Amino acid sequence: MTLHDPSTQVPPVTPRRLLPPAPVVPPTLGLPLSAYRQRARRRLQATDALTVVLAASVAVAVALYLSDGGASGFGTPSGFLTSLGVVAGLAAMDLVLVMFLLSARVPAIDRTIGQDKALALHGALGKPILYLLAAHGALLLLGYAATEGISPITEAFSLWASGRNLQWAVVSLGLFTLVAVTSLVAVKRRLDQEVWHAIHLLTYAAVALSIPHQFSLSGLFSPGTLQRWYWLTLMILTGAAVLAYRVLVPLTRSLRHQVRITRVTGVAPGVVTIDMTGRDLERLHAQAGQFFIWRFLTPELWWQPHPFSVSAPPTRTSLRITVRNLGAGTARLMDIRPGTRVAIEGPYGIFTEAARTSRHVLLVGSGIGNAPIRGLLEGLTFLPGDATVILRASSPAEVYLLDEISALCEYRGARLFVLTGRRATGHSSWLPATAVGAGYTLASYLPAGQVPDVYVCGPLPWTDLVRQDALDAGIPAGSIHAEKFAL
Ligand SMILES: Cc1cc2nc3c(=O)[nH]c(=O)nc-3n(C[C@H](O)[C@H](O)[C@H](O)COP(=O)(O)OP(=O)(O)OC[C@H]3O[C@@H](n4cnc5c(N)ncnc54)[C@H](O)[C@@H]3O)c2cc1C
Numbered sequence: 378m379t380l381h382d383p384s385t386q387v388p389p390v391t392p393r394r395l396l397p398p399a400p401v402v403p404p405t406l407g408l409p410l411s412a413y414r415q416r417a418r419r420r421l422q423a424t425d426a427l428t429v430v431l432a433a434s435v436a437v438a439v440a441l442y443l444s445d446g447g448a449s450g451f452g453t454p455s456g457f458l459t460s461l462g463v464v465a466g467l468a469a470m471d472l473v474l475v476m477f478l479l480s481a482r483v484p485a486i487d488r489t490i491g492q493d494k495a496l497a498l499h500g501a502l503g504k505p506i507l508y509l510l511a512a513h514g515a516l517l518l519l520g521y522a523a524t525e526g527i528s529p530i531t532e533a534f535s536l537w538a539s540g541r542n543l544q545w546a547v548v549s550l551g552l553f554t555l556v557a558v559t560s561l562v563a564v565k566r567r568l569d570q571e572v573w574h575a576i577h578l579l580t581y582a583a584v585a586l587s588i589p590h591q592f593s594l595s596g597l598f599s600p601g602t603l604q605r606w607y608w609l610t611l612m613i614l615t616g617a618a619v620l621a622y623r624v625l626v627p628l629t630r631s632l633r634h635q636v637r638i639t640r641v642t643g644v645a646p647g648v649v650t651i652d653m654t655g656r657d658l659e660r661l662h663a664q665a666g667q668f669f670i671w672r673f674l675t676p677e678l679w680w681q682p683h684p685f686s687v688s689a690p691p692t693r694t695s696l697r698i699t700v701r702n703l704g705a706g707t708a709r710l711m712d713i714r715p716g717t718r719v720a721i722e723g724p725y726g727i728f729t730e731a732a733r734t735s736r737h738v739l740l741v742g743s744g745i746g747n748a749p750i751r752g753l754l755e756g757l758t759f760l761p762g763d764a765t766v767i768l769r770a771s772s773p774a775e776v777y778l779l780d781e782i783s784a785l786c787e788y789r790g791a792r793l794f795v796l797t798g799r800r801a802t803g804h805s806s807w808l809p810a811t812a813v814g815a816g817y818t819l820a821s822y823l824p825a826g827q828v829p830d831v832y833v834c835g836p837l838p839w840t841d842l843v844r845q846d847a848l849d850a851g852i853p854a855g856s857i858h859a860e861k862f863a864l
Pocket of ligand 1: 456570668682683685686687698699700701702703704705706707708736745749772861862863
């Protein structure tokens, strides 16, 4: 089935047995347009507030230092170097704590910007932090050496000999460097996800090793100062958030909900749907489009956390994912046994109804990206005629979940286009060559006048091309929602 002509939808294929079970939230008539806009505005305001709070924390840390006597240090050349070194160290430490908070899966952050954006920001902070830490070490060394009138090398030896706290701080800088280097895209690609993750966890050790020198050297955080209270509070709150949301909440949820596999169904070669059941699953408040981090508790898999999106709206008793074999871990899931217990972390993400800004929706999926698209098609609220689905693949065999998506489109009154075939050479488009040749763009597949929310999930470069085409079609950036299968 290769239908590139936007006037030709996929004919309905609706065997009765494919009709979906009743969703937790039954399809409704949707919210009035003003309500969608109001919700989108509130989320933007929350995003701005979050950005201001995170940036302000660095400003507060520096301001506290300056007002606590630090400003007077800038008077002499050696004092200038030392004070600037301290400011660099404080900014770095503050950003490290911000980084921890961004990856701690704090619900308020997830609901505001989503895990993917939070983790992208977390990653983007890595290099600036490393530069600030390097500047911290170098400036302090030069400043101390200038004060004592000795060479920086002699000063380095003298500082190293001054005690354990400083030696740990140097080890901490080494660990930060290791984590930053292994997180560079080119290096990360060569490492197993688990090896990279283990190295990444060393950031916690790096912070722990740096704390003693902050409290013991230079009297910066001496008892009774405002700075001491600020930093202690920040560190304790961050530590508590990491412990709560990365360890305790997942542990209690896994124990409470007792998730186990009920069925594994082949969807296509190398793709399976895994149905699971559990207790009181409605208390997870999971929505179509969200993902969990799953640990399948078999001897080979329990230590590997895998993010997978739900491919159907979760119900009181069921969770469902669709998985493509893309590596050693997913290969093992192809024939995992019913009855296997599953530990869960989540639900996460705002690739959901929560991101809506319009009553119209366009769902665009490719490859295993069809999994959350199928879930959204079943779970989003829209009226017949208000939704369009586009599935893109190189060949018909790779249009995963087509039967179910097709049945759901008919059931819910959504338009479906299946676009198969090779990409145009020498032309960067997400569409097949034949569609490009005919002059079609994303807008060609939308009813005239519709400015929908676009939900797109597929390979990363392809997703970027869809996004660009949507922008070219006049769809605002805030209405384009992409789920990237890379954390
Ligand atoms: C938010 C999100 C939702 C996803 N939803 C689905 C889905 O519904 N169906 C599906 O088939 N796949 C999904 N994926 C991709 C899936 O997580 C990986 O394909 C899977 O974890 C690969 O594991 P592996 O051991 O088989 O392969 P590996 O050989 O370990 O890795 C193959 C690829 O997957 C990436 N990967 C591996 N483990 C992780 C991890 N813990 N976090 C992030 N990336 C990882 C690697 O970087 C690599 O690019 C999703 C990914 C994310 C981030």
